[in-house]
Amino acid sequence: MTPRPATSQVRSVDDYRDAIEQLLRPLALRPTEPAAVPAALGRQLAEDVHSPVDLPVFRNSAMDGYAVRSESVVVAPVTLPVAGVVAAGNPGATPLPPGAAMKVMTGAPIPPGADCVVPVEDVHTDGARVTIERGRSTGEFVREPGTDVRTGELLVSEGTRLAPRHIAALAAVGLPSVPVFRPIRAAVITTGDELVPAGTTLRPGQIYNSNGIALAAALTANGVLVTSVEHSTDDPEVFRRLLTAATKSADIVFTSGGVSKGDFEVVKDVLQPLGGQFGSIAVQPGGPQGLTVVDGIPVLSFPGNPVSTMVSFEVFARPILRELAGLPEVTIRELPLLEPVKSPAGRRQFLRGRVTDAGVEAVSGPGSHLVAGMAWAEVLIDIPAAATSVPAGATVLVRSL
Amino acid sequence: MTPRPATSQVRSVDDYRDAIEQLLRPLALRPTEPAAVPAALGRQLAEDVHSPVDLPVFRNSAMDGYAVRSESVVVAPVTLPVAGVVAAGNPGATPLPPGAAMKVMTGAPIPPGADCVVPVEDVHTDGARVTIERGRSTGEFVREPGTDVRTGELLVSEGTRLAPRHIAALAAVGLPSVPVFRPIRAAVITTGDELVPAGTTLRPGQIYNSNGIALAAALTANGVLVTSVEHSTDDPEVFRRLLTAATKSADIVFTSGGVSKGDFEVVKDVLQPLGGQFGSIAVQPGGPQGLTVVDGIPVLSFPGNPVSTMVSFEVFARPILRELAGLPEVTIRELPLLEPVKSPAGRRQFLRGRVTDAGVEAVSGPGSHLVAGMAWAEVLIDIPAAATSVPAGATVLVRSL
Incomplete structure (x- = not known):
């Protein structure tokens, strides 16, 4: 066997997620910008807002x-x-x-x-x-004046994601705009010579590129502003050029593909010499992962199988991105497993599942290519790394997609 | 006392909500339009989508x-x-x-x-x-080809609100766009000579107009496209002109104010002669309500107090709008009440509340002007019409805002 580099020892999911969260947490300190009060819906308030007037204003x-x-x-x-x-x-x-x-x-x-x-x-x-x-x-x-809110009283707190009821209160005290945090800006680069855009006719060996669209959708749904979605061939020069542009426009870069043990791993080949940590995480799907800081910008490199990319996002990026955006935490519940499952030894497995009144059941198989199966799922079923099988009726952790 | 018109008998919340839902339900049959697969995120699929290819495409x-x-x-x-x-x-x-x-x-x-x-x-x-x-x-x-999804197999069902995982699957089968329902289009008209826009200096007797902004935010947050937000003085000609424009551009019109028993009730004065039902609903806040169909377009007339407007939207419009938009139902839970509350006889009361680990407590008072108090609330506490007081520890229905 070819010797593995020192960075490729197998890390646990929690350890790797912690490393990513530590790298992303400074993004809490983002620039602020004014947002008009109607358009501020869903934005994250950057300062405590105190009422400039009494409400009611007069008796x-x-x-x-x-x-x-x-x-x-x-x-x-x-x-x-x-x-x-x-x-x-x-x-x-x-x-x-x-x-x-x-x-x-x-x-x-x-x-x-x-x-x-x-x-x-x-x-x-x-x-x-x-x-x-x-x-x-x-x-x-x-x-009486001031019985709803008094001049100077705290109306809405810093960090609040503005819901309609907050917008109503800000409008009622006459504020035309409020300071909000700029959203986290992300760039996406997909890789792989086999990928072609939707709407084209596939030639033998080609598949449609879904990772760019899927990551952009997942980022948008979690409060992140997607600044660019680009596709790189397996030519390192092309990838390097797209990476440079991405790190100039975004706070974080996501890549997919090119991180494994094949002969043409463009992401790993370019980023490992820049100090990137590339190795295996004890997880399925999504084992091969890379983490690099390029010009101060965190670059998260996910594997290229569509389900691996999506599950990597869910497990490693989504919780911290939601926290940074002031969105509610990902819901994690305990539910009984309706049918027994098998799991690889030593790897935490995230199965796609569906919730019924009786519990949770796996939909489609464990394969990291089953992207249609993922569309039918509502949750990820979290099977611990130590388990090789879990019987029906056992309680499992279930994470809402 | 002046005699009340026949339409003003007191109706129950459920009866009135049912009447509104019956009027809005035909909006389920809306025109469809194509949406590019990345931009279709959050849109509602208008047809079953069957896979045009096998996935995997090849072995x-x-x-x-x-x-x-x-x-x-x-x-x-x-x-x-x-x-x-x-x-x-x-x-x-x-x-x-x-x-x-x-x-x-x-x-x-x-x-x-x-x-x-x-x-x-x-x-x-x-x-x-x-x-x-x-x-x-x-x-x-x-x-093997087709082990994820086969050509012709159902991929995503009609009516689905497209989440990132659906977008991923649609991209993976190479669809550049999908048919989606046009969102429900709503116009908002606020009324009242006392209302002025945010950012202006209040003269005596004036207050800031928050209802237009608040309704637009609430509609947007529930999948509705807001086509216009206008303000009418108490001059019937102004209101009539804005109403005509609104019914031409929208599927539904919301008005606030001008529905009560005062001398200057512009909304009631214009709409009652057009067949509008104006009367009292057994609810607090939000008792005076109006419901009219103008040129085939439902016009919902809410009272003008900011909290009355917001609670009317939550109780009478939001559940059906979410259903029509394919959004998840409003969450209603049973929780113990932490402190006793009093309630007017014969009127169902929706108190603004906050949820703790121990149960639910009212925030701010019952007054329909307490718009800042509404910003601090997370839920509405539903006190039945028959109750005049509810003791601490009793179970109440709690509706998420």
């Missing part, structure tokens, strides 16, 4: 009704003259005359002197006068 | 190794001459000479005549000859 009515002094309605029923109407949007500067009522609309300012509102449903009126049936308490149906 | 090697006839290695160890190398992308037409081996890379065609592959890890070689230590079975490390 206003919670109901369509009549603003009165509570002392005017202590003895009830009582009929009061209607001194005017305050619409929403009215400056609300006209004071309530003593012993009178003023009609107020929901959201309209409470006239100075009034201290409660009697809802329109609870009165009789002929327009000029209003009859109020029972006494009312100070403050009833009056919204 | 290929699962490993970097040596393709042999299994009968050549029955008596092992055995040393065979290496008759050539088949790289991935090679047409693979050269047959394996009897009694020889051919080096093959992962994904490369199996040379005619070979029936198994011996992985490179398991051999000794000097380049010209290869020594194989033990016998091998027919088919070992050989991927």
Whole structure:
């Protein structure tokens, strides 16, 4: 056998994932940019936002009704003259005359002197006068300024991924834009002379290139901005040129293929001399992996089988990318296995699975080329490295795709 | 009291939601359009997609190794001459000479005549000859055509919201684009003379318009394409003009404000004569509601308080919009209530809440103006109409925002 380089000892999944996470964690400190409040939906807030105003901004009515002094309605029923109407949007500067009522609309300012509102449903009126049936308490149906949020109070915290309810609050305090983190920018380079683009007719030995499209989709779905998706032949000069362009535009580069033990391993051949760690991880699929830092940019090199590429992304990159983007953690559950599975000794296996009411079952086989089978899966079933078989009914960890 | 029109009897939440869902369900039949496979991420597939090819397309090697006839290695160890190398992308037409081996890379065609592959890890070689230590079975490390998916087999079903794993499969079978449903198109019209845009200085009685931005965000987050967001004054002519434009560009129109019992209810004043049903729903917040069909387009009229608008969307529109868009159902869980709550008699209440390890607690008060409080919430706590108080420890339904 040819001797293996020192970097190719078999590493555990957790150890390798930790190494990748350590390399990517500095991407938490990304530049910020302003985002218009409607367009900031789904973006990650870069600073604590404190309210620039009180909400409510001014004392206003919670109901369509009549603003009165509570002392005017202590003895009830009582009929009061209607001194005017305050619409929403009215400056609300006209004071309530003593012993009178003023009609107020929901959201309209409470006239100075009034201290409660009697809802329109609870009165009789002929327009000029209003009859109020029972006494009312100070403050009833009056919204006081600052009771929702006070000027200077924390409204939305740094790091929050802005949901519609956050957007609503930012709009309500009148902020036209907020600072958000620039998304992590990723470039993708696929490799392999056998790959051709979709829509072309396959010649013998050729297959369609799915890894570039699949990685771009997975990155996009996890909050990453894909800056480029390129394909390299197995010519090291072509790969080197694409790599240089990628590291100039992106915070992280993903490659697929060219990392194994074949004669034409363009990714390994170019990156290993640059200090790349290429070796085997105790995992199936996705065993051969490479990790390099080129001009300060982490380059993650996944194997080229489509399922290997996707599972590598799920296991090694997705959890940290979601954390950095402020997205919820990947869901991991314990479920009973519905049918027994076999697993290679010493390699943690991620089987494609589907969840039923009764538990989880594998779909398609373990082969790293079964990309259609992956489309039918909802989860990865995590079989520990030590297990060579797991019986039906045993509890397994299941990771949502 | 002024007599109420016949349409204003109080309806239950479920009854009113059913009426809205019945009105919106025909939007399931929407036009389709082609989407490029990378850009189709998150879109809803409009037809079953069957694979146009076998995957694997051709018989290929699962490993970097040596393709042999299994009968050549029955008596092992055995040393065979290496008759050539088949790289991935090679047409693979050269047959394996009897009694020889051919080096093959992962994904490369199996040379005619070979029936198994011996992985490179398991051999000794000097380049010209290869020594194989033990016998091998027919088919070992050989991927047969169509074992992932066969030509004509169902690959992804109609209605599927395309996730990265579906995109990967569609790319792997070489489809450059797929038919997807056009998203539901919605227009938003906010109303109220008191509302001004973010970034302007408030004059007395004015507040910032958050409903347009909030509804647009909520629609976008639930798979709907927002075609316009406009603001109307309380002038019926302005509202009428915006409504006409909205119904021409959208499949559904949302309005906020102008539906209650005040003197200036522009939405009700314009839509009720067109057959709109305006009345009270037994819910808090969000009691006053309107439902109209204008030129065949459903118009949902929510009340103008920001929280009423958002809760109306969550309760009446979001479940059906997600169903129509092929998105997962809104999550509804049962959780213990951590602190007692009071609730108005006869009205189902949706309190803003936050989930802890121990259960669910209300955040901010029940007021329909507490929009900052809504930003701090993760869920709506569903208090049944019949309840006037719910004790701590009681189980309540909790709906994720």
